Amino acid sequence: MSANGQIIPSSLSISDLPWQIRWNQDKCTLCGSCTAVCPVNSIELGVFRKREIKAGTGFAEKPSSSQTIRYGIRQRTSPAYACVGCAMCSLVCPNDAIAPVRNDGSDKLRYHINQGGQPKSRGGRRNDPSGLLDQIKFIRISMLTDPALDAGRHTFDVNTLLGRVLEPRDALKHQREHGWMPPVREIYPLVIGGMSFGALSPTMWEGLQMGVAYLNEEMGMPVRICTGEGGCPPRLLRSRFLKYVILQIASGYFGWDEIIHAIPEMKEDPCAIEIKYGQGAKPGDGGLLMWHKVNKLIAAIRGVPERVSLPSPPTHQTQYSIEESVAKMIQSMSMAWGFRVPVYPKISATSTSLAVLNNLTRNPYAAGLAIDGEDGGTGAAYNVSMNHMGHPIASNLRDCYLNLVKVGKQNEIPLFAGGGVGKNGNLAANAAALIMMGASGVQTGKYIMQAAAGCLGSEQDRCNICNIGLCPKGIASQDPRIYRRLDAEKVAERVVDLYLAFDMELRKILAPLGRSTSLPIGMSDALGINDYHAAERLGIRYVV
């Protein structure tokens, strides 16, 4: 070993890292909590040696040197161990002696995180804090001519429909002739979007399901949660709570066997089946559950060996095209539950969304379309996919809605929009804007993780290690030492909190607009934006 530190191309200093640890020697008691909790081992106990030279001013006194040793915290600068800024160290420090600080300048780490020829993969979002949804304002306020409603006292009917809604003449004809009526579910318009079983920890999953059950059964809010790919615990499949769950089947078909086998024993139908064709945050890419998370339980439920990475292919390999998918998959899924369960696809927002939608309008069994925009979160994807691929949700959704309006089928195929809803914390405003642009409801995942479980991720590349099973909060990990940090009961409480708060904020938006008896789907005259081109593109009012 060389006496001097070796300088190689990837040798980085602390100032080259995006996150730097500020450690205060005076406050630190060397308890070791911070190093123990750091999910990426970017800090370690360090031994600092100091040589002090004393040179006297006279001739009599000879210069002398002394050595002191102190112990402290050292930040590692190797790209593999770079701090991710999660600040768990701060959370556990009893004396506020340590905190990560974001580097103001441009970091150099980004040029070295492809070690071994592997491009960076991560979880999280696009790392772009800006967003169009936050610029939209609600402008049609009932003032003098028609007084605003009272959000606190009026009754509001904000539920929405999931399922194929027949054109009125057809609906009456089917009713008269006792024909088949497509199943329609009345649900709350904010759906917890698919976060895979296996990607999320058992405590997180349990907490979400408990929260959803409480909202339905105690608060009377028909909230629904989508499972994401990976299946569903056998007990839940056979429980009465299944009706609050949207089961997802994705291109890897993981866990689907478990679901199919449970059908004869199901006490309730699931709320719906979501066929995932794409995820907005990594369009054209499949899911990726890395080996870190594939423990015994997950392997059993997914029907795979333990500790192998589980990439879902980007497309459903058994299907030749979307047309074929729509024709076959939707029908066979519908058939599995006797045509009593709505089945709909989820696609990435792309320039071909319209083609998919047009295809769905011709399929009598298609129960809706979920469109996921680029700002959505993901459990694991390549950095370049998340940062540079995808289509914003607002214009994509608007195009789809206006296309349905053009063919006279608006709301017959309910559109559910996701991808960045509430990414800056403005959940209700973002959701309402999307609904007024034509969505029948919205899906959100990351906001739920942030609000209900304290996910530390941000739009500035903070944390984002959902993919490697080291989630500091225990949300996206299958390691019991980590996921025990998360209390499922507390997650459930927070799910309820956030839904009740969302509901109040939604009323606070709807009441001044004078809307209370139905969700304002397509009420685009209420929307304004101070960007002329965005206004033109979305067909809403330009206001300055």
Place this chain on the structure above:
Amino acid sequence: MCRLFAVTSDTPLSPMKALEALDAMREGHDGSGVGLFMRDLGGPFAAIKGAPILSGIFTDAGLKKLDTLMMDIGFMTKYRMGIQLPETPPAGTPSRDIYLIRAYDYPRAWENLAEEEKHRRLLKVRLELREMGEADGDMIVFSFWPDVIMIKEIGDPLTVGRYMDLDRHGITARIIMAQGRQNTNYAINLYACHPFFLEGFATMTNGENTAFIPVKEFLESRGFDGYIGFQSDSEVFVHILHYISTFLDLPLDAYKHIITPLPDEALNSHPDASVLRILKQSCRRLIIDGPNCIIGNLPDGTLFMGQDSKKLRPGIVGGKPGIWAFSSEVCGLDTVIPDRDKSKDFQPMHLDMAMVGPDRKEVKVCRQTDRLSRQA
């Protein structure tokens, strides 16, 4: 805010009666406009009930265009009523060349057509005239229908009525709907002035319809020629009524279920729950949302009043056998039918719809919790 007044009477009344009722309610409107709908006409029109009557405002050039077009189609004038106006209009009212109320004989080529086809063609002619007028600004056409006259103008209702000297011209009708005020939420436009008319259906509304755009987009995409205009957010009420009656063949009491469906709890215990749930879901795009008092008239002469589910707009029905009136305020009712039994006045609540049939014998109230009058 608008004020509404409608009356249905065995004896034909002058429209001035309705304008006087509006004037009694003048604290509730700003006198910015007036609209009149008259059906089951008396006077000279009584003898020509089947002849389509064109009502509108024309410039001299517009009239020439009209005559050319009507001659081309084969319409012959059967009766003409010109409204002579003083030279100076009241302040705020524009000067017009001609208010036209003209009854026609159907073209010979139409004689053997079914009634329905005739009506469809009348609509097409009205829309064509309206389009021609909008291009050059020389024709405004309100209605073209047998036994119906419509007048709309900017200005204070009573002042405009006196200026047009409506009494003198001998216009009388058994059914009159009148509204005071110009458009609320959009630009001033005579087409935006209530009442609205489409193929024999007429409605007027007091309030705001916040669901205007989704409803408009739904109706426009039905592919029916008559669903145009939309200069007012309340214009869709007549279109919805037309849609459910002609396209869905639903009875009038279903109208209330379409625009203000019952909440789910109430729906579950309703005797017609299954059909109403289907209507609520499939007609979800027609749910109106806003404080509204809706007064309307069906082709058979039935006059009705309904409230939105918030019941934030007043409305009252009263009268006696032979004459019934629907009014925004009781003082409007007092003006026209002072000798009625006031204890029987009825104010429809959010679930109610009050109707007076063509026999004018009684007020029938149907409540949304009741069975539908006819199964869909």
